Amino acid sequence: MFYDRLKKLVTExxxxxxxxxxxxxxxxxxxxxxRLGKEPSAKRLTEIADYFGVTSEYLLGKDDEYSYKKAQLLFDGLDEERKQKLLEYIQERIDVLKSMEETFVSLSATRFVYCGNDTWTIQSNDRTINFPVSQLPEDYDAVFELVGGALEPTSPNATGNLIFIKYDENNQVSAVHTFQLDHEHYAKLLTGDGKVFYLNRSDNTEYEDVPVTCGKIGKVYHSTSLL
Structure with a gap:
């Protein structure tokens, strides 16, 4: 058993x-x-185990578990391209496991459909979304879901994005609201009779030319896999 495992480690x-x-x-x-069947002395057994990053028990066939050092040794033997592919695969598996363990909460989001010219129209019915608790901002008053279009010019498509809004204390329903986004972009929300009619984006970064804001977009959650 010792030689078989030693040969396997040398080959790998x-x-x-x-x-x-x-x-x-x-x-x-x-x-x-x-290979003749003799086992090494305790001192040499320890030296060989440390060299390959495994336990003495593994070398003697008393334990089938690889150690972390063994995994590191195998990883170091790969070329850079294979290392990168392995890391990407491991990260994918970690993400899957995390998503399986994640706690979700139901959110009611107002949906906006992009119509072009930085304009969205509201859908009559809100949508209930299962959202990961760990991704929630600390504080928010409303949630908008964008379908097509994007608030940020760098995002070609916003489908699945959630916009978390935190209203100011002076917020009024029947007014034109300007929501600050990342201190650079502004999402304008026009409301009347308690209903939202359209949402658009302004690239104006001259703060003195921007109306007093009535709320801040606390977070933009980018996802295309919301349930």
Whole structure:
């Protein structure tokens, strides 16, 4: 069992027995001779285990678990392209596991459909969305969902984006509201009789030319997979 596992580790490290022997300071064929069934001394067993980043129990066949060091050794043996692909795959699996463990809350969002010319029209019915609790802003009063278009010029499509609004204390329903976004862009909200008619964006960054804001867009959540 010892030699089988030793041979497996040598092969996976992309090294030869002779190279491993040199790096450990052992005589030539010191490791290869274990194929006859002899086990190493406790001192040498520990040295070999530390070299490959595994446990002594693993080498002796008493434990099937790889250690972190073993995983690191295998990773270091990959070229840069394969390392990147492996990291991307691991991150994808982590994201899936996190999403499975995530707690969700139901949000009622007013939906806006983009009509062109920085204008959105409101849909008559709000939509209920299952939203991850960890992504909620600390404080907000309303949630808008954009369908098509975008508030930010750098975003070609806003479908699935949620806009979290925090009203100022002086907010009035029947008024033209200007919502500050990231201190640069402004989403104008026109309301009348308690209903929102359109939402548009202004690139005006001259603050003295912008009306007094009645609220702030506390967060823009970018997603195309909201439920």
């Amino acid at each position: 490290s992309h090294k030869s027995f002779n190279r491993v022997e040199r790096e450990l300071g052992y005589p030539r064929n010191a490791l290869a001779n274990y």
